[in-house]
Amino acid sequence: SDYSQEPPRHPSLSINAKEPFNAEPRRKDLVASYVTPVDFFYKRNHGPIPVVDDVESYHVALDGLIDSPRKLFMKDIRMLPKYTVIATLQCAGNRRTAMSKVRTVKGVGWDVSAIGNAVWGGAKLADVLELIGIPKLTHVTRFGGKHVEFVSIDKCKEENGGPYKASIPLSQATNPDADVLLAYEMNGEVLNRDHGYPLRVIVPGVIGARSVKWLDYISITAEVCQGFFMQKDYKMFPPNVNWDNIDWSTRRPQMDFPVQSAICSLEDVNMIKPGKVMVSGYAASGGGRGIERVDISVDGGKTWVEAKRYQKPGIEYIADGFDSDKWAWVLFEAIVDVPRSTEIVVKAVDIAGNVQPEGVETIWNLRGILNTSWHRVQARCME
Ligand code: MTE
Ligand code: MO
Structure with a gap:
């Protein structure tokens, strides 16, 4: 992978992994303000930061189980009502280093700062889906029903060189009160490259892994996303499960964050x-x-x-x-x-x-x- 075009970062961050870049702020910097400055917002990546040079031609494709697939350019997304949502993003791996001290676990180590609170600005996903004929508050009875899948333009080695992806239930995606955003702003500024420029998903209340950065396309699917990070990662297993007896299919992808x-x-x-x-x-x-x-x-x-x-x-x-x-x-x-x-x-x-x-x-x-x-x-x- 090519890490020659990484953006500049604040020198005070603790770097937990260099390539892909994973870093968190000092504890004191984290709680110095209610809204976390972009510089001090943890950065969690699974591959190089994509380069999007031409934001004019950048677009998100909408496809899958819909009548008329279409492309949305940034100007189409900016034309929708703009919402700002103050939401905390937390990596499911926050405080992993402390868990590893009991018995070693697999994954990037984190202290307590793989969390941040930002003002996200963008369009509501419910409004975007309405554009392609999916009504608001579309009811889905189970997690096992239709999902809205977010696919990134980034490349991750865990996905065998494929893009990072995740999905949420259609009922959450079409619920305006769930405040799921396609965000182009963070703390009143244009989203920066580390955090998903030019467009990312923000799924409030859910582990950070589902808030896909650098959105490439959105697909309406018959069931939950089958990607690596939904099916072979970010699932909570009981303490007796080890790498010899693990059966990934027995657990749901983690969604909500616990207290x-x-x-x-x-x-x-x-x-x-x-x-x-x-x-x-x-x-x-x-x-x-x-x-x-x-x-x-x-x-x-x-x-x-x-x-x-x-x-x-x-x-x-x-x-x-x-x-x-x-x-x-x-x-x-x-x-x-x-x-x-x-x-x-x-x-x-x-x-x-x-x-x-x-x-x-x-x-x-x-x-x-x-x-x-x-x-x-x-x-x-x-x-
Ligand atoms: N989206 C893409 N495309 N690639 C990624 O590696 N990491 C996810 C999520 N979205 C990731 C991604 C994880 S695990 C977390 S915790 C959050 O982004 C981190 O967002 P941040 O770097 O803006 O803090
Ligand atoms: Mo994460």
Whole structure:
């Protein structure tokens, strides 16, 4: 593969893999703002960054189970009503490095920053599909029904040199409230090359893997996408499954993200002065489920205090509230007293009452996805 035309990147990013380029920001940079600056937004790639020079001739083909296939140019997509959606994208591999410490897992290692929150601007997929004669709110009873497949122009070695692809159920794609976007803007600027220029899919509330970058075509299919990243990757297996007994066909592709949180104001091990310590970080859940609570412990999980949650600085966050961003993370903050060396822990609860699991052992899986176990950091007090 050709990595000679990669875009420039911010020098402070931690590089987890160079080719393909996979990198995440420092913890402190990640929670410095509610909207993650493009420079500090994690970059997760499976191949070289495609070069699209001629945006005039660039187009997305729509085909598959439709009456009249057609091509949409950027001007056609810009002609549709423009929406901005504040949505958090999280890689299913976020926090994989910590899972690997229990038992080795396969995949690029990530600390806690394979997540970011951006303002995505673009057309709603439901509007795009209406253009080709698919009505809004087309009902599909099962995951096994019709899907909308997104195929990229990039090339991935896992797909045997084929393009990256993924699909979502037609019922989600045609639901305007699901806010699935064909995005051409990120944080009010033209989408940059790393994040999918000129056009990418954003599927809010779902693992990042389904938000296909550098869109080539959209296909209406009779069933779920059969591509590598839907069928042979990004599936959650029980801890007893290993590379000798794995049967990929027994599991569904992972879609919604479970509830997650992490402390970002502290590293894994910290030297601190005994006294007040600021604990801040992020919490997010999938499927548009808001964050009901964020709990902090300064005694390894025996006792807990509730952290303050916010999206907009100074405004208290209300899960499911009129002023809250449904698809976005919340930042949390607590000032706690740490008189002696201890373990500081965070866990979040979403509005469905889902709680993060205590230990990583119980959710260990061979691909190292969805490590949502309580996030723990060590505080070592200086004498
Ligand atoms: N789309 C294409 N075409 N190629 C990819 O490698 N990676 C996916 C998804 N879309 C990928 C892709 C994965 S696994 C994630 S987590 C997100 O993009 C990352 O998006 P980002 O790099 O904009 O943060
Ligand atoms: Mo990912």
